[in-house]
Amino acid sequence: MSINPKTLPRPTPETRHFWEGVRRGELLLQQCEGCTHVYFPPRPFCPGCASREIRVIRASGRATLYSYVINHRLPKWIDAPYAIAVVELEEGPRMMTNIVDTPQTPEALVLDMPLEVVFEPVTADISLPKFRPARGGVR
Amino acid sequence: MTPGSVAIVGAAESSQLGLAPQVSQIQLHADAALNALADCGLGPGDIDGLACAAEWPTEIAHYLGITPTWVDGTMVGGCSFMLHVRHAAAAIAAGLCSTVLITHGESGRSWVGTQAMQINQASLAGQFELPYGVLGAPTMFTIPALRYMKEYGLSHEQLANVAVVQREWAAQNPRATHREPITVEDVLNSRIIAWPFHVLECCLVTDGGGALVLTSAERAQDFPARPVYVLGTGESVETPMISQMADFTSSRAFRVSGARAFAEAGISHADVDHLMLYDAFAHLPIYGLEDLGFVARGEAGAFIWERHTAPGGKLPVNTNGGGLSYMHSGMYGMYALQESVRQLRGTAPAQVPGAEISVCHGVGGMFGASGTVILANQRS
Numbered sequence: 001m002s003i004n005p006k007t008l009p010r011p012t013p014e015t016r017h018f019w020e021g022v023r024r025g026e027l028l029l030q031q032c033e034g035c036t037h038v039y040f041p042p043r044p045f046c047p048g049c050a051s052r053e054i055r056v057i058r059a060s061g062r063a064t065l066y067s068y069v070i071n072h073r074l075p076k077w078i079d080a081p082y083a084i085a086v087v088e089l090e091e092g093p094r095m096m097t098n099i100v101d102t103p104q105t106p107e108a109l110v111l112d113m114p115l116e117v118v119f120e121p122v123t124a125d126i127s128l129p130k131f132r133p134a135r136g137g138v139r
Numbered sequence: 140m141t142p143g144s145v146a147i148v149g150a151a152e153s154s155q156l157g158l159a160p161q162v163s164q165i166q167l168h169a170d171a172a173l174n175a176l177a178d179c180g181l182g183p184g185d186i187d188g189l190a191c192a193a194e195w196p197t198e199i200a201h202y203l204g205i206t207p208t209w210v211d212g213t214m215v216g217g218c219s220f221m222l223h224v225r226h227a228a229a230a231i232a233a234g235l236c237s238t239v240l241i242t243h244g245e246s247g248r249s250w251v252g253t254q255a256m257q258i259n260q261a262s263l264a265g266q267f268e269l270p271y272g273v274l275g276a277p278t279m280f281t282i283p284a285l286r287y288m289k290e291y292g293l294s295h296e297q298l299a300n301v302a303v304v305q306r307e308w309a310a311q312n313p314r315a316t317h318r319e320p321i322t323v324e325d326v327l328n329s330r331i332i333a334w335p336f337h338v339l340e341c342c343l344v345t346d347g348g349g350a351l352v353l354t355s356a357e358r359a360q361d362f363p364a365r366p367v368y369v370l371g372t373g374e375s376v377e378t379p380m381i382s383q384m385a386d387f388t389s390s391r392a393f394r395v396s397g398a399r400a401f402a403e404a405g406i407s408h409a410d411v412d413h414l415m416l417y418d419a420f421a422h423l424p425i426y427g428l429e430d431l432g433f434v435a436r437g438e439a440g441a442f443i444w445e446r447h448t449a450p451g452g453k454l455p456v457n458t459n460g461g462g463l464s465y466m467h468s469g470m471y472g473m474y475a476l477q478e479s480v481r482q483l484r485g486t487a488p489a490q491v492p493g494a495e496i497s498v499c500h501g502v503g504g505m506f507g508a509s510g511t512v513i514l515a516n517q518r519s
Binding site for chain 1: 258260261263265266267268269270271272273274277278279281282283284285286289330331332333334335336380381382383387
């Protein structure tokens with residue numbers, strides 16, 4: 001799916017590690033050293049208990065399909081309906097993404113189906129984490 | 140705030156509603172404000188409190204010639220006006236001002252005198268949602284619905300039926316944008332916008348405005364129209380990112396705001412004669428009925444199917460036709476408040492006989508914010 005350059009993510013000091021991770025092929029989350037809460041999107045403190053003692057962890061890349069829509073009102077740079085999905089990561093947090101390598105239809109996209117992360121290069125600096133039906137190959 | 144201590148004494152919508160390409164956005168504010176001031180026989184010089192969204196209070200104060208001692212520019216999306224009512228009631232009760240004007244105007248369809256919101260690619264939503272092809276509310280607000288459908292067995296027909304029932308109400312309203320009857324089949328055969336949502340399950344895009352005037356209950360009898368008292372209010376926010384909504388089958392902001400309003404009003408659900416549930420999309424009245432406690436979780440689709448919210452039903456909902464059929468300029472909450480006021484004055488086109496208590500519930504952003512206002516035509 002092609003992307004409008006005006007909708008590319010612009011990393012901030014607090015999120016840069018995430019985008020650098022994606023570029024390397026790693027999906028990074030954060031975990032509180034105190035309460036062990038695993039969270040996303042990135043911030044340098046725990047949204048559960050406000051502790052600043054947090055660490056970056058690498059997600060397994062395994063997820064399930066939590067919910068989605070299939071957008072039919074297409075922008076001019078996209079030529080076919082596509083799903084905008086929210087997946088639930090094995091570690092707990094949810095994130096928005098697209099589901100790739102599968103038809104963008106209700107029949108192919110079944111809630112709770114197992115997924116795995118893939119990393120889609122967009123520019124030299126930015127890759128996006130996307131998900132495909134699980135093949136069992138993700139670390 | 141003591142329940143019933145503040146009242147709405149002036150209320151009006153803009154002279155034109157729906158398509159108004161000859162009026163700019165700020166003039167829609169002013170036109171609605173002048174109509175509301177005429178409704179209660181006041182002038183700009185009588186107003187000492189001002190609240191608005193979509194324009195800065197500074198713009199509106201200057202444009203209308205108001206010198207306020209209290210302003211509120213709270214902007215949390217379409218329910219901002221419910222929050223304005225709440226804040227105004229508190230301000231009047233605290234003596235910060237005596238007479239508050241709340242204005243709204245939006246050139247949502249014609250885009251006269253306004254511009255599209257800037258995209259912030261560095262915000263959390265900009266970084267973690269925007270790159271995946273989201274294109275405004277129809278592609279985001281709708282995302283939780285499939286999860287709800289799986290968890291509670293809500294059918295596509297039940298979702299479509301929300302729009303069908305609201306069209307029945309709109310048919311009675313001369314100002315409604317769409318009045319011709321529709322069937323569940325019509326909805327399911329209409330153009331897909333973001334599956335599972337069809338165009339008839341998505342709100343209209345229109346121009347319009349509305350305004351309210353509030354003052355203390357002691358003064359409320361001095362005005363021409365029947366006063367509408369503020370019994371209880373609530374507000375909350377959850378997240379600017381639909382993907383981070385904690386429970387895709389229930390809005391935390393709805394639950395917090397609704398519970399607060401009911402507790403303050405000191406009423407039970409059985410006391411409610413009329414209900415407005417902000418309906419940007421067809422699933423919203425379902426979440427609203429459940430999160431405000433009118434029905435148990437998972438039961439709202441069947442409740443609407445059984446015609447309890449339809450004309451003649453025990454709980455009339457969205458009697459103006461709602462955002463799906465009446466109008467929706469982008470931030471709809473003001474129009475829901477206007478309909479609650481009309482019902483309690485006894486002047487609504489689809490009047491609920493003997494309506495005494497109305498609950499008016501709004502959403503802001505995409506399940507991001509919420510405001511609830513409980514109104515009555517008797518002080519207690």
